[in-house]
Amino acid sequence: MAAVSHPVFARVYERLSVAMDRAGTAEFRQHLAAGLTGRVIxxxxxxxxxxxxxxxTVTEVVAVEPEPRLRAAAVRAAPAAPVRITVVDGLAEALPGADGEFDAAVVALVLCTVSDQAAALAEIHRVLRPGGELRFFEHVAAEETSLLRRVQRISDATLWPKLFAGCHTGRDTTAAIEAAGFAVDELRRFRFPTGSSSPSSPCVLGRATRVEKRPG
Structure with a gap:
């Protein structure tokens, strides 16, 4: 498996994620997890x-993380969870799991960073059972005609991905989820932090159901 190591970003993210949760992302995470049952990836x-x-109501979470420092931190965090957590190495584009093995999948600020978003979503579709749920909280593209959208294009083509472990702020992730064979059942668009003009501020929070892909 190809190594995914971002040691500087990982150190920063360990602190930044705590601050972000205090600022509001903990509420988004709670929404992602609410009502989940069975096995979750x-x-x-x-x-x-x-x-x-x-x-x-969740029987097990298989937590996939390729970055070594963050994975070690996840291993340390697992015992505090109210459910069984199994932390494993793995890539979004090649998930550890059999076809239809999981009841739900969760992604939080991940699909902006994967090298191949379509391949990652295809893998999530593969490991979910028919009718399984995808819960997502992601950075996404701003409105096409907005100044912020132009800023995102410039940022994504220059330093932003290098500074933030491959993050691309301008992806149309909702459309990619639908193209991968999911029906979006719930979608909320917002900026976080509220009123921010950062390239990463446009976000979506939602739920989608795995359906069969149409041929072609």
Missing amino acids: EVGAGNGRMFTHYPR
């Missing part, structure tokens, strides 16, 4: 900030 678990939000 969390793709890009980072340092395990999602873990304490899973309800006891």
Whole structure:
């Protein structure tokens, strides 16, 4: 498996994620986990900030994280969770899991960073059972005609991905989720922090259901 190491970013993110949760992302994480049941795969678990939000109706979370420092932090965070957490190495584009093995998948600030978003979503679709849920909280593209959208294009083509572990702020992630074979059931668009003009401020929070892909 190809190594994914971002040691400087990982150190910064361990602190930044705590501050972000205090500022409001903890509420978004709680929404992602609410009502989940059965076996869950969390793709890009980072340092395990999602873990304490899973309800006891979840029987197991398989938490996939390729970055070594963040994965080690996730291992340390797992015992504090109210459910069983298994932290594993793995890439979003090649998930550890059999076809239809999981009841739900969770991604939080992950699909902006993967090298191949379509491949990652295809893998999530593969490991979910028919009718399984995808819960997502992601940075996304701003409105096409906005000044911020132009700023995102410039940022993504220059330093932003290098500074933030491959993050691309201008992806149309909702459209990619639908193209991968999911029906979006719930979608909220907002900026976080509220009123921010940062390239990463446009976000979506939602739920989608796995359906069969149409041929072609």
